[in-house]
Amino acid sequence: MDIFDILNLIGGLSLFLFGMNLMGQALERRAGSSLKMLVAKMTTNRFTGLITGLVVTAIIQSSSATTVMVVGFVNSGIMTLKQAINVIMGANIGTTVTAWILSLAGIESSNVFMRLLKPTSFTPMLALIGIVYYMFSKRDKKKDTGVILLGFAVLMYGMEAMSSSVSGLSEVPQFAQLFLLFKNPVLGVLAGAALTAIIQSSSASVGILQALATTGGISYGAAVPIIMGQNIGTCITAILSSFGTNKNAKRAAIVHLSFNIIGTLVWLSVFCIVKLLFAPALFDQSADMFGIAVAHSIFNLLCVVLLFPMAGILERLVCHIVPDNEEPDTITKLDERLLSAPALALDQCRNQLIKMSAYSLEAMRDGLSCITHYDEDKINNIKKLEDKTDHYEDLLNNYLIKLSSRQINEDDSATAAEFLKLIGDFERIADHGLNMADSADEIADKKLNFSVEANKDLRVIFDAVIEIMGLAEKAFKDNDMSAAFSVEPLEQNIDLLKEEIRSRHIIRLQKGGCSADSGFVLNDILTNLERVADHCSNIAVCIIESKNNKLDMHEALREMRTDDENYREKFREYGRKYRLSAF
Numbered sequence: 001m002d003i004f005d006i007l008n009l010i011g012g013l014s015l016f017l018f019g020m021n022l023m024g025q026a027l028e029r030r031a032g033s034s035l036k037m038l039v040a041k042m043t044t045n046r047f048t049g050l051i052t053g054l055v056v057t058a059i060i061q062s063s064s065a066t067t068v069m070v071v072g073f074v075n076s077g078i079m080t081l082k083q084a085i086n087v088i089m090g091a092n093i094g095t096t097v098t099a100w101i102l103s104l105a106g107i108e109s110s111n112v113f114m115r116l117l118k119p120t121s122f123t124p125m126l127a128l129i130g131i132v133y134y135m136f137s138k139r140d141k142k143k144d145t146g147v148i149l150l151g152f153a154v155l156m157y158g159m160e161a162m163s164s165s166v167s168g169l170s171e172v173p174q175f176a177q178l179f180l181l182f183k184n185p186v187l188g189v190l191a192g193a194a195l196t197a198i199i200q201s202s203s204a205s206v207g208i209l210q211a212l213a214t215t216g217g218i219s220y221g222a223a224v225p226i227i228m229g230q231n232i233g234t235c236i237t238a239i240l241s242s243f244g245t246n247k248n249a250k251r252a253a254i255v256h257l258s259f260n261i262i263g264t265l266v267w268l269s270v271f272c273i274v275k276l277l278f279a280p281a282l283f284d285q286s287a288d289m290f291g292i293a294v295a296h297s298i299f300n301l302l303c304v305v306l307l308f309p310m311a312g313i314l315e316r317l318v319c320h321i322v323p324d325n326e327e328p329d330t331i332t333k334l335d336e337r338l339l340s341a342p343a344l345a346l347d348q349c350r351n352q353l354i355k356m357s358a359y360s361l362e363a364m365r366d367g368l369s370c371i372t373h374y375d376e377d378k379i380n381n382i383k384k385l386e387d388k389t390d391h392y393e394d395l396l397n398n399y400l401i402k403l404s405s406r407q408i409n410e411d412d413s414a415t416a417a418e419f420l421k422l423i424g425d426f427e428r429i430a431d432h433g434l435n436m437a438d439s440a441d442e443i444a445d446k447k448l449n450f451s452v453e454a455n456k457d458l459r460v461i462f463d464a465v466i467e468i469m470g471l472a473e474k475a476f477k478d479n480d481m482s483a484a485f486s487v488e489p490l491e492q493n494i495d496l497l498k499e500e501i502r503s504r505h506i507i508r509l510q511k512g513g514c515s516a517d518s519g520f521v522l523n524d525i526l527t528n529l530e531r532v533a534d535h536c537s538n539i540a541v542c543i544i545e546s547k548n549n550k551l552d553m554h555e556a557l558r559e560m561r562t563d564d565e566n567y568r569e570k571f572r573e574y575g576r577k578y579r580l581s582a583f
Helices: 003-041 046-060 063-076 081-094 097-106 112-117 119-136 140-171 173-181 185-199 202-213 220-233 236-241 247-278 289-321 336-340 342-372 376-404 410-446 452-478 481-511 516-547 553-563 565-577
Strands: none
Touching: 003 140, 003 202, 046 063, 046 081, 046 289, 063 081, 063 202, 063 236, 063 247, 081 247, 081 289, 097 202, 097 289, 119 140, 140 202, 185 202, 185 220, 185 247, 202 220, 202 289, 220 247, 220 289, 236 247, 247 289, 336 342, 336 376, 342 376, 342 410, 342 452, 376 410, 410 516, 452 481, 452 516, 481 516, 481 565
């Protein structure tokens, strides 16, 4: 092997890695959101999760990409840790497909049909089709198909260049000595893990091993531990992707690492025992490309067979490694990797918006409670809750604006617009909760007292506002149309209650039953309550609009007030329920 062979090896390796990266990225783009939706949705049970991970990884040719995707799903709340474990196990099997494809390069036969299976026979045609698609197609999907074909062609030419350049190594004694070192299984595992961690692809590192195997200088006894180590090294990508994510996403990345480390430790021990006790002749035979593909598949299948029944134990293990030391209400950063899959990006926005709505409504409920029973701890909590809703507003608004700036379909665009409206309404409800806390502070500071009648009136309207908030929350969280249509008649009753309570206060004021100072505070409270009801109405209308193809529901609701008997009956029902007591 001379300097020109070394240069050829470097060039072949570069083409191989570039082709694999190019093909993988194009496959992921070509699959698009539908593939990511499949990963997120097809995890209803353990077996579908396993199969989904296998199929998706076989399609995009990268277990690292699948695992990074899963880490993103867990981080955004789209997938649970339990679901993620099964998908990760499936991905480990799916990644072996690449080695089988690469093993076709090792076909040696004079038979015409067998020679046609050799990649060097059909790769030129794939490259031709790919360049035509890439250069002359205007549609992105066809361009991506062209890039997939070109990436595969570059990959196979790189593989061929590597194989031819290392063929002379079989005559180099130092090369044989090097792989004699790897007969030490621990060194083999470390070498495989280090190489894969550097290039961040087990498929690529297995391909490099297959190319080196064409020299005939690598035995199965040396190759198998290297393959085991490669499975550990590929975890580096998922570990890196988990930085800055929540604890469950970190756990998903640790699952990938733990799965491969445990599998390697168990089967490496079995390998060493078999080697020591039986010394099979196979271990000293020279490995070929096909044999490495077989060994890669068998090892990954054995790992799944071993650990699939123990998924629950694996889950508890990673929960122990990454304990619950974060606050349960820590605000999760939205994963920008999902922007390329709008449906999933919107799913994670919805999950975060549900959390925001809970904080917002809790702030308002605590505010109402502090008016009647002043509690400094609740006042401080309201301020924290309002800060959180402000944070969520900024986080979600910025993310949805980024998503809307992309080319997304009409339905996704409408959903993004709907969420932007809801964010504003929930944030304003939290603001009104803070206003209620300010009113409670004023009542306590000035030692104001409401009359017995005023307190009774406030309890009635407070109950009505608590109910309308519950209806709005149910309409949003559960997409409950019955709750959504119940909001408007209750909102109309709250408007009437507010006016009636004001009028009753003026009468009490004239009779000397209330002070002017308490009247100002009462007026502020009623104004905030009315506006909260208005925001609940906006939320309900938004949900109804999304179910009715974006009709002008405000106009429809105005018509319902006069023409719909069900609406009028609901209005009367709430009128009876929240009736003020007589003077």
